[in-house]
Amino acid sequence: MTYCVAIKLNAGLVFLSDSRTNAGLDQISTFRKMIVYEKPGDRFMVLLSAGNLSISQSVREILQIEKLKDNDDSDPITIWNAKSMFDAARVLGAAIRHVYDRDAAALKQAGVDFNVSLIFGGQIHGEGMRLFQVYSAGNFIEATPETPYFQIGESKYGKPVLDRVITPHTPLDEAAKCALVSMDSTLKSNLSVGLPLDLVVYEASRFQTDKVVCIDENNPYFKMMHNNWGVKLREVFDSIEDPTWDDGKTEVPLIQPPGRSLPLRKISTPDEKLI
Known part of the structure; x- marks a missing residue:
């Protein structure tokens, strides 16, 4: 299993992922679930993945060469020349569908669902930061001021602290601390999520970062x-x-609210038959 979280703030972006995968109690391994795409001065993008490991690895490889054309006359769009993060997310969706067309039938015959969840965010020169959650069908939704973070994988344990702390105005370092507390809560409650962790903190409009950390025990x-x-x-x-x-x-x-009864216990009488 896995847990990944990404947070979009006015000041920048925070990405955090664990690295544990398991296919049973005796098949636990470590694989990176985060990859950074960086062209200093032009674009900075981060991809987090959860779900079937072979699918997510295939998507990550194909994403770097995938091309998308809106029509016959347009130039191919890749993540390296996309004019917006929205177009880059469309390329990611196309990469997922590429892997689905290639592998889904064979996976189904083997009894394996096509299961992958992704978070994709960053900034391309000329527009603001954007953050997307991308689904197995290649479709996606975008983070908003009302919903400034996304989680994939084992999300339930780490969600309460994010809901209580994170707003678009939260400082970057505080958001990074909150993400780590969210991860720690998940590690405490679920053995399928484990160290080491990968943490990236991106400051708005820098188009690069030196805040990339691998956290072990x-x-x-x-x-x-x-x-x-x-x-x-x-x-x-x-x-x-x-x-x-x-x-x-x-x-x-x-105490019991006025005018209401709380039917927590029933007292039997001799005339009643207990079942």
Whole structure:
């Protein structure tokens, strides 16, 4: 399994992925799920992948040579000459369909679903940053100020902290910390997600970055964050009063709302037959 998250902010973009894949308890391996496409001064793009590993690897290879033509008179569009991230995402969709046309029938005969999920984001000179989630059919949706992040893979464990912290105005370093906490929560709850992690932080309109980090179990910042997050979470939990069941001591007792009954328990009478 896997977990990847990407965040679009006013200040830039944050990408984070794990690297564990498994095909059973005794077949656990490490494979990179992030690839960076960079042409300094012109474009910067990152691709994150989840799902069937052979499909995602094929898509990544074909994407670098895939060409898209809108009509017979137009020049072919590739990720390296696309004028917009939207067009680059269209090329990615075409690459997925290329792999589907080539492999889907054989995979189906072998009992394997065509399953791939991708996050694709970045910036091309002449337009702002954009972030897309791309599906197995090659179609995609784009991040908005109301939904500034995408997750693929084991997303449920790391989602709550993102919902509580991330807005378009969140600073880049704070968003990177939030992404790492989101990943740490996933690592804690799901053994199919594992180290090392790949982290990329991109500052808007730079068209390159030097903030590319591989995080393993010896990384001092991640170890500190993992330990402190657990301790601080427990401290906050302990600071909240336990519930009371009557007119107890707390200012907000857990009592039955007026005019409502909560049918949690039924008391039987001699005339009733218990089933």
